[in-house]
Amino acid sequence: MTAINSSISHSTAPILEARAITCVRGDRELFSRLDLQVSAGECLHIRGENGVGKTSLLRLLTGLAPPESGEVLWNGVPIKKESSEYHSKLLFLGHRDALKEDLTALENLRMYAAIDGIDLTDVEAFSTLWRFGLKGREDLPVNCLSAGQKKRVLMARMMTRRAQVWILDEPFNALDTQAVLELQSLIGQHLEGNGLVVLTSHQPLAISNLRVFDL
Numbered sequence: 261m262t263a264i265n266s267s268i269s270h271s272t273a274p275i276l277e278a279r280a281i282t283c284v285r286g287d288r289e290l291f292s293r294l295d296l297q298v299s300a301g302e303c304l305h306i307r308g309e310n311g312v313g314k315t316s317l318l319r320l321l322t323g324l325a326p327p328e329s330g331e332v333l334w335n336g337v338p339i340k341k342e343s344s345e346y347h348s349k350l351l352f353l354g355h356r357d358a359l360k361e362d363l364t365a366l367e368n369l370r371m372y373a374a375i376d377g378i379d380l381t382d383v384e385a386f387s388t389l390w391r392f393g394l395k396g397r398e399d400l401p402v403n404c405l406s407a408g409q410k411k412r413v414l415m416a417r418m419m420t421r422r423a424q425v426w427i428l429d430e431p432f433n434a435l436d437t438q439a440v441l442e443l444q445s446l447i448g449q450h451l452e453g454n455g456l457v458v459l460t461s462h463q464p465l466a467i468s469n470l471r472v473f474d475l
């Protein structure tokens with residue numbers, strides 16, 4: 261496992277940290293005693309071949325699954341101790357669409373805002389969907405949207421969630437060239453606003469303050 265290509269200032273305080281975490285899935289140990297740190301303003305791009313354990317690593321970083329050993333810390337505190345504080349700051353987009361298929365794009369945004377306790381105005385909801393090319397598609401059930409359009413609804417959710425920590429599993433899958441650029445720009449803005457991103461992707465990315473972590 262190697263970390264390469266850091267253009268980040270190391271003076272920034274680390275925020276999300278894994279200390280000596282080991283991951284076992286089924287009867288296989290995927291990785292052992294892995295350390296990583298991601299600071300505010302930084303994007304960590306986790307790479308590796310299919311099945312190496314990227315998604316499993318993200319799940320440990322979200323606290324959805326506990327490591328076999330080792331710890332994940334948010335601002336120096338183990339996330340298992342302060343899970344509600346950490347989860348209030350976290351947006352996790354997994355492999356599978358985290359959308360309710362029978363609800364419309366607009367209803368999905370409203371539903372998530374309600375779950376997250378966010379006051380989402382109609383103006384904000386519509387303008388965010390429009391920003392991601394969904395004008396005229398707001399009232400279609402999500403199961404009538406293409407794979408890329410569903411991803412765009414998730415991008416709208418990334419904006420409206422207002423979380424500091426974004427953990428994104430292959431967020432560029434199914435996006436067309438323009439949407440890939442749009443998402444990279446959205447991630448760049450998030451970093452400028454002191455956000456923090458950990459993502460997996462099989463493609464090279466053009467994002468400032470990106471550090472690659474090869475698993």
Ligand SMILES: Nc1ncnc2c1ncn2[C@@H]1O[C@H](COP(=O)(O)OP(=O)(O)OP(=O)(O)O)[C@@H](O)[C@H]1O
Nearest residue numbers: 285286287290308309310311312313314315316317
């Ligand atoms: N619940 C499970 N039980 C047993 N093995 C599992 C389980 N979940 C995942 N695995 C195995 O763990 C390994 C790592 O899976 P993971 O999804 O983390 O890989 P990945 O690096 O994200 O792969 P990809 O690039 O294909 O998405 C795989 O061999 C997978 O089959």
